[in-house]
Amino acid sequence: MVFSSSVCIFLAIFSLHYQQQVHAVKILAVSIPSYSHVSESNAVAVELVKRGHQVKFYFPDDFDSSQCAPDIPSIRYGQNTIYHVINALDKVSELAADGKLASFSFMQTVRKAICAQIINDTTGLEKLREEKFDFAIVDYLFFVKCNLLIPYNLSIPFAGISSAIVLLDAGQPISTSVSPFVFTSYTTNMAFHERLINTVSHIMNKIATYYLLEAYDYSKIAPGLSWIELQQLSKKAEIYLENSDVVLGYPKPLMPNLIQVGGLTVKPPKPLPKNIQKFFDDAKHGVIIVSFGSIYKFNDNLRNIFMSVFQKLKQKIFWKADEEKEIGNVWITKWFSQNDALAHPNTKLIIYHCGNNGMFESFYHGVPLICIPHAADQFMNSRKLEYLKIGRFFDIVDLTEELLQECILDVLGDPKYTANIKHLSEIYRSRPETAAERAASAIEHVIKYGGKHLRLNQVDLSTFQLLAVDVWFTIFIMLIVFIKIILFILGFCKRFLQSKRKVKQN
Structure with a gap:
């Protein structure tokens, strides 16, 4: 291997x-x-x-x-x-x-x-x-x-x-x-x-x-x-x-x-602040973390779609955004330690943009993901969820209330996602360094x-050497030359045989 x-x-x-x-x-x-x-x-x-x-x-x-x-x-x-x-x-x-x-x-x-x-x-x-x-x-x-x-x-x-x-x-x-x-x-x-x-x-x-x-x-x-x-x-x-x-x-x-x-x-988790710890401890049906990094900004339409779906769920929602407020089961906050929150045993899922660091934190703590990528390597990272069967992903342009709710219920309801990511996490943690x-x-x-x-x-x-493009191009040219030589020989033989027949007939 x-x-x-x-x-x-x-x-x-x-x-x-x-x-x-x-x-x-x-x-x-x-x-x-x-x-x-x-x-x-x-x-x-x-x-x-x-x-x-x-x-x-x-x-x-x-x-x-x-x-x-x-x-x-x-x-x-x-x-x-x-x-x-x-x-x-x-x-x-x-x-x-x-x-x-x-x-x-x-x-x-x-x-x-x-x-x-x-x-x-x-x-x-x-x-x-x-x-x-x-x-x-x-x-x-x-x-x-x-x-x-x-x-x-x-x-x-x-x-x-x-x-x-x-x-x-x-x-x-x-x-x-x-x-x-x-x-x-x-x-x-x-x-x-x-x-x-x-x-x-x-x-x-x-x-x-x-x-x-x-x-x-x-x-x-x-x-x-x-x-x-x-x-x-x-x-x-x-x-x-x-x-x-x-x-x-x-x-x-x-x-x-x-x-x-x-x-x-x-890294190993640190204790959560008391108010956040209580929020997680009191979540009888678990907590869904929502975080799209420090750069990505939601427009009003996207925010309304998320809020509409979240308020239909029995889980609590811990959402990192650009404001501080609580609405029903949703707590929106400007900052928290994602690594520490993922380590809490009541964390059941993270909805994320599939940035590399957060993916590894989720992976390390054995929490399945739903990813909505928007730039750079996040699209490739998202495909890994499907490949490893540790979560779901979709494009931001496809976002609807129905799709978001279906993905959340699927990942929470199917134990394979959590089982797979916990198994891979165990392999990862086994490293000596x-x-x-x-x-x-x-x-x-x-x-x-x-x-x-x-x-x-x-x-x-050069790049062409590392990709062996020069070798394959040479082989291709040699193959073309070889085919042309064979065709030339066959054509020559055909013309030679035809001329011999004409001589015999005359």
Whole structure:
């Protein structure tokens, strides 16, 4: 099995950490300024600090990190541009609610907003140089890449971290028949037309990244670096940490430089606040948690559909939204710890947008899901529910009272969903290391030894080589030439025999 042949190798390699003493180093964490992204990197940062290293984040001035990275110090951007990102993502959410979101527009909007901050902040980069960092952990988004300019500018090695890594960027030779592209909603079991589209998606992503996405001026922090060279910076990471897991996903062949560390934000629960604890304890028929993250905004029509269905249920509803009020069995609140709430024994279901971190938290605590995705990898995450039989999903444009109520009653009424997710949760919990420990051990390994021995000679391998497109194209041309030669020989023989017959007849 892929898990036993790849992940176990890492457990063997990185268990050497406990026999080796890695000297304390200064590590820079560069993250996309959003709660979910920072939470992933923060989990690794906290573990590295426990092991004696110094870690600092690089954040915009206006980004509030008190909820997602409270214990890790930060260096701040010199520009107050975080609101450009927030406004861009708000626009994306509005499009998603109306069913108008396209992946390419999402990529363009987010990339422009984030890169505008990074490439113009020469003051912040000067602060980073003064710190003299030894290593960087960089939040990787395959359609952004400008984060990678920071370790490039500082001339330090780095590790990439992400919930969704494009395998070709990490130098992984892949099989497009079993490795779905991140922005498709395919599972590992693909029909022919899906395999065809999936293969084209992998290739078109590289073409779009290199040639179709609008270039930006990054000469202030990387003078002389070409656009093609910028796209290839991703292949220079010492290792990649992917917030994924074979148990909550699809097995795939991996080279040793990509390590699955799914569930970075998962942790044992803390006690709930007394008023929330009482709300959950008093729920005789259980509690349904509703959470769509910190970005997604409901319009009035969607909110009314949800409220109408919830008030018909006997379960209590604990809903994270942008206000504080109670209506019947529904408690709407601005903030709560989702991980802690999921751990309560009366939690029966979560209705969610299928962001990666929350999926792992639900998975860890054995709570089935109903997912309504609206952007990025959430569509692929949603399909995993159906593939693993641990919940239901549907598109936001299909939302009706009837559909929502039918899905809720199905997941609550059919014990297979809860049984399946609890079984998979047990497998996941059986690991000897937590995801954060596994990630920190991998980083310490490459800090001490480098990562060259873990990866292919990536810089020299193009996308077409990794996909073996050049090989299959050559085989195709050779086959055509061979067929043409055979047809030529057969035609020559036919003409020769015909001429002999004519000679005999004469």
